[in-house]
Amino acid sequence: LPAMESLLPEVKAHSVTLPQQLQNEKIKHDDILEVRTRNAVVPLISRLPTEIFLNILLQYQLITRPAIQRWPLSYQWMVIMQVCHAWRNASVDFPLLWTHIVLPCPRKLIKVLLKRSQDAFLTVLLDPFASKPTGPDALNSVLSQAHRIQEFSLTIAEPWLIDHFKAFLESGAPFLRKLSVSSYVSAEISNVLQGGAVSPFQRLA
Numbered sequence: 001l002p003a004m005e006s007l008l009p010e011v012k013a014h015s016v017t018l019p020q021q022l023q024n025e026k027i028k029h030d031d032i033l034e035v036r037t038r039n040a041v042v043p044l045i046s047r048l049p050t051e052i053f054l055n056i057l058l059q060y061q062l063i064t065r066p067a068i069q070r071w072p073l074s075y076q077w078m079v080i081m082q083v084c085h086a087w088r089n090a091s092v093d094f095p096l097l098w099t100h101i102v103l104p105c106p107r108k109l110i111k112v113l114l115k116r117s118q119d120a121f122l123t124v125l126l127d128p129f130a131s132k133p134t135g136p137d138a139l140n141s142v143l144s145q146a147h148r149i150q151e152f153s154l155t156i157a158e159p160w161l162i163d164h165f166k167a168f169l170e171s172g173a174p175f176l177r178k179l180s181v182s183s184y185v186s187a188e189i190s191n192v193l194q195g196g197a198v199s200p201f202q203r204l205a
Contacts, residue, residue, distance in 0.1 A: 053087075054094045061097060070127040071105040095120040101142055102127060104134040110141055121150035121175060128155035139164055146171040156183035 048056075061077040077097075081088040091097055098116040101124045124142055126134055139161075143149075146168055156162060165181065 050090055054090060054097075057087075057091060057094070058096060061100075065100075068127075068129075069102045069125045070129070071102055071109075074100065074102040075105075075109070092116060099123060101125070103138060103142065104132055105138075107138060107141075110138060114141070114145060119148065121148050123151040124149055125153040126155060126161075128157050136160060136164070143168050143171075146173045148175060149173055150175050151178040152176065153180040154182075156181070 057077075057080065060080065064077050066073045066076075081091050095116060095118040098113045099120045099122050101110065101113050101122060103110075103124070103126045122142075122145060126139075143164060149168075152168070152173075154161070154165060156165065162183075
């Protein structure tokens with residue numbers, strides 16, 4: 001009996017720690033089960049590394065871009081952001097997705113594009129056949145970023161566009177590499193180009 005009594009403290013200590021050990025094992029089991037369940041229901045594409053997913057999304061944006069650039073067709077790729085929060089968050093934080101600006105489009109969208117593109121180079125296109133022409137305020141907000149416009153396509157359909165185009169050229173546009181401009185009065189274009197300091201570009205149409 002004395003020998004058994006000497007074991008009582010050890011038995012009591014074990015009886016105290018046993019429930020905690022069982023609880024820990026249950027937590028581990030639940031964690032493993034949660035991971036297995038999540039992996040079983042989450043699509044493979046959602047398990048891709050973010051960089052690979054963004055490259056896929058960038059390619060999707062390019063192949064869904066219509067031949068005739070105009071709002072809202074040029075932005076139909078944005079529907080993919082409605083798939084889930086993870087895809088939306090990854091898209092919002094990827095500047096290269098937001099560098100293609102087609103005017104006219106809602107002013108709210110212009111602000112979003114300029115903000116989310118951060119410091120990335122921009123491609124700007126003015127749709128001359130839009131039912132609602134681009135207004136001066138909308139164009140000014142985009143041309144205020146002339147220092148990062150790399151491609152610019154413009155059809156001068158209204159007289160006020162001449163002054164804005166001239167101001168754009170005089171701003172320097174240091175990274176302009178592609179300029180496509182046409183007008184109903186070709187002489188006006190010649191006068192602007194002869195009078196303004198045009199940055200180097202690869203193609204003038």
